[in-house]
Amino acid sequence: MSGGARGQVSRLLALVPYLQSRTDVSLAQVAADFGVRPEQIVQDLKVLWMCGLPGLTPDKMIEVDFEAIEDDPEGVVHIENAEFLARPVRLGSSEASALIVALRALSEGSPESTQEVIDRCLVKLEEAAATGTAMPRVEVHLPRSGTGERHAAVLQGAIANNQQVRLDYYVPTRDETTQRVVDPLELMTSDGHDYLDAWCHLAQGRRLFRLDRMYAVEVVDAPRHEHSLSPRDLSAGLFEPGPDDAVAVLHLERHARWVADYYPVDAVEELGDGRIAVTLRAGDPRWLVRLAMRLAPAVTLVEPPELRDEVTRTALAALDLYGRAAANP
Amino acid sequence: MRPPKSERLLNLVILLLVARNYTTKEQIRALMEPYRVSTDEAFDRMFERDKDDLRALGIPLETGFVDKFFEDEQGYRIKRDAFELPSIDFTAEEVAVLGLAARVWRHAGLAAATSDALVKLKAAGLSFDREQLDQVQPTLAAEEPSFEAMWQATVHRTPVRFDYRRAGQREASTRHLEPWGVVTAQGRWYVAGLDTDRGEPRMFRLSRIVSEVTSTGNPGSFTVPEGTDLRALSQTLTPLQPDRTAVVLARAGAANGLRGRAEVLATDVTGPDGSGSWDRLEVPYGSGSDFTGELLGYADAVIVESPPELRASVRDRLAGLLAGAVR
Numbered sequence: 001m002s003g004g005a006r007g008q009v010s011r012l013l014a015l016v017p018y019l020q021s022r023t024d025v026s027l028a029q030v031a032a033d034f035g036v037r038p039e040q041i042v043q044d045l046k047v048l049w050m051c052g053l054p055g056l057t058p059d060k061m062i063e064v065d066f067e068a069i070e071d072d073p074e075g076v077v078h079i080e081n082a083e084f085l086a087r088p089v090r091l092g093s094s095e096a097s098a099l100i101v102a103l104r105a106l107s108e109g110s111p112e113s114t115q116e117v118i119d120r121c122l123v124k125l126e127e128a129a130a131t132g133t134a135m136p137r138v139e140v141h142l143p144r145s146g147t148g149e150r151h152a153a154v155l156q157g158a159i160a161n162n163q164q165v166r167l168d169y170y171v172p173t174r175d176e177t178t179q180r181v182v183d184p185l186e187l188m189t190s191d192g193h194d195y196l197d198a199w200c201h202l203a204q205g206r207r208l209f210r211l212d213r214m215y216a217v218e219v220v221d222a223p224r225h226e227h228s229l230s231p232r233d234l235s236a237g238l239f240e241p242g243p244d245d246a247v248a249v250l251h252l253e254r255h256a257r258w259v260a261d262y263y264p265v266d267a268v269e270e271l272g273d274g275r276i277a278v279t280l281r282a283g284d285p286r287w288l289v290r291l292a293m294r295l296a297p298a299v300t301l302v303e304p305p306e307l308r309d310e311v312t313r314t315a316l317a318a319l320d321l322y323g324r325a326a327a328n329p
Numbered sequence: 330m331r332p333p334k335s336e337r338l339l340n341l342v343i344l345l346l347v348a349r350n351y352t353t354k355e356q357i358r359a360l361m362e363p364y365r366v367s368t369d370e371a372f373d374r375m376f377e378r379d380k381d382d383l384r385a386l387g388i389p390l391e392t393g394f395v396d397k398f399f400e401d402e403q404g405y406r407i408k409r410d411a412f413e414l415p416s417i418d419f420t421a422e423e424v425a426v427l428g429l430a431a432r433v434w435r436h437a438g439l440a441a442a443t444s445d446a447l448v449k450l451k452a453a454g455l456s457f458d459r460e461q462l463d464q465v466q467p468t469l470a471a472e473e474p475s476f477e478a479m480w481q482a483t484v485h486r487t488p489v490r491f492d493y494r495r496a497g498q499r500e501a502s503t504r505h506l507e508p509w510g511v512v513t514a515q516g517r518w519y520v521a522g523l524d525t526d527r528g529e530p531r532m533f534r535l536s537r538i539v540s541e542v543t544s545t546g547n548p549g550s551f552t553v554p555e556g557t558d559l560r561a562l563s564q565t566l567t568p569l570q571p572d573r574t575a576v577v578l579a580r581a582g583a584a585n586g587l588r589g590r591a592e593v594l595a596t597d598v599t600g601p602d603g604s605g606s607w608d609r610l611e612v613p614y615g616s617g618s619d620f621t622g623e624l625l626g627y628a629d630a631v632i633v634e635s636p637p638e639l640r641a642s643v644r645d646r647l648a649g650l651l652a653g654a655v656r
Contacts, residue, residue, distance in 0.1 A: 006338075009339055009386060010386050012339055013339070033448070035444055035448070047333055090387070091414070091446050092386075092445075095442045097480075098440075102430035102434055103427075105433050106430050117420075117426050121427060128450075137483065137521075140513055149467065149468075170586060170589070175583060175585050175630070177585045293625045293628055318625075321632050322632065
């Protein structure tokens with residue numbers, strides 16, 4: 001809640017109906033429900049005690065029972081003579097929007113029965129919002145359908161309990177699913193993907209694993225090996241250029257320009273007609289060949305010659321399968 | 330001691346809420362001591378600021394004429410039905426869902442707005458126990474610095490200006506936008522709206538905004554065109570739900586990326602190369618997605634059997650690649 005006088009008034013406008021709709025609520029509970037310290041609620045009540053109907057003669061003032069809560073967070077908070085403030089203020093457009101978007105996110109990937117409950121909530125919230133509040137135009141496409149979150153929970157548990165985990169992990173560059181045991185170090189997020197930073201027993205090195213490429217995560221009943229590793233710094237992005245990187249020049253057609261946006265490129269050069277040339281590096285040259293195949297013919301791998309030839313060979317081998325199939329239906 | 334400002338504001342709210350008719354500024358002054366004891370100038374300033382504060386708090390402060398027939402004296406009021414949260418019955422299930430929703434945002438400003446909303450619902454009598462639904466808890470994060478300003482601009486329909494660096498370009502350019510809505514896909518945030526320099530709807534990735542987001546007009550100064558479909562605009566950003574299936578041959582042990590979602594129809598199938606080490610897979614895919622590209626990535630480890638248009642698409646793109654290579 002915002003601070004200062006506005007924050008306090010906003011809280012008071014909720015506090016007065018809150019206390020009138022409950023008969024037996026402790027100061028500690030009020031503070032917890034409002035997300036502030038009990039001392040703050042006492043401060044708020046001291047302001048409230050000076051408020052009331054116009055004229056502010058004693059019979060028009062809101063009454064607060066301070067005795068019950070003096071030095072006792074378990075004391076019951078009780079007010080009287082405030083019937084004119086019986087309901088809270090309607091939801092403001094920012095409040096309604098934030099809640100509605102959260103509900104939509106919740107709805108994605110929920111079972112149908114929960115989706116129905118959420119839909120009913122959304123209709124009711126529209127009623128609760130201030131007049132003139134336009135429903136927020138927000139589209140939520142969550143990256144995953146929950147598997148990532150499930151993995152994250154398991155991994156978080158393993159880190160907390162100092163346990164190793166076994167991963168079934170898909171490596172797109174090599175088109176392989178590998179099984180490996182790792183010492184999980186930390187979960188991190190970068191550019192929309194969740195990663196596990198871990199020491200991999202198979203690779204005998206520190207690796208990052210994308211959670212959405214984990215097919216299975218299983219806790220192993222063995223403590224993690226000890227490593228003296230400093231926390232990973234992702235501020236410069238995930239990709240760490242290495243001396244042995246393969247470097248390629250790709251030509252992108254206009255509608256494939258997003259590649260320059262999506263992957264870390266070293267250089268971009270306009271070729272005219274919306275085409276660009278980009279210099280891209282990768283730890284594994286097979287990744288570059290695969291990228292050129294996936295995006296063909298909007299992307300052409302131009303350099304180095306040995307990778308260009310590799311793309312051609314790969315494409316010929318693949319087309320050959322269709323050729324023979326056509327001749328032999 | 331001067332009474333705190335919050336005391337004055339709350340008394341002003343109560344005064345305007347319980348009054349039957351519009352109350353003039355002078356009547357308000359007469360009824361409220363902090364105003365009464367101030368000089369004319371100080372009162373004017375204080376009253377203007379207090380009105381701004383009430384509006385910022387979302388309190389519907391209306392102005393109108395005290396006497397409908399003699400439009401000379403302006404007054405203020407807060408209409409109770411515009412002010413009060415109507416009484417709404419939420420079922421226990423709905424309350425549980427709202428409680429979960431309150432923990433979705435991983436963004437300070439939006440998380441605060443959600444808990445403010447929940448506080449109001451608590452004030453209306455709802456209780457949110459830490460009840461656990463059997464449900465995976467999604468989270469919405471927004472690390473882009475421009476997110477909050479853009480979000481507010483969309484909620485309040487305020488036109489904005491910002492510097493934007495397009496993909497592959499070093500120089501940023503200033504853009505003017507009537508923001509219609511925000512979209513999140515694959516963990517990134519985008520804003521969609523009318524690019525007023527180009528007169529066309531455009532989408533911008535928030536991480537590519539390199540300046541502050543500055544308002545260039547008043548809240549509510551544009552309307553989102555009727556029938557605007559953010560889902561359609563954002564379609565290109567997100568993998569489509571699979572709506573059809575392909576049958577492919579995959580070399581045994583290969584195409585593991587496909588196998589995660591495929592069903593194996595047969596093994597030891599003889600392929601067009603004469604070898605019997607192929608598996609026949611059924612793979613769901615989205616018609617609008619680049620499934621052809623995904624298949625091309627497996628090169629000669631995968632052959633499409635059906636549907637024919639997918640088969641043709643793979644073959645054409647391979648031929649296109651080779652034609653380009655020869656050129």
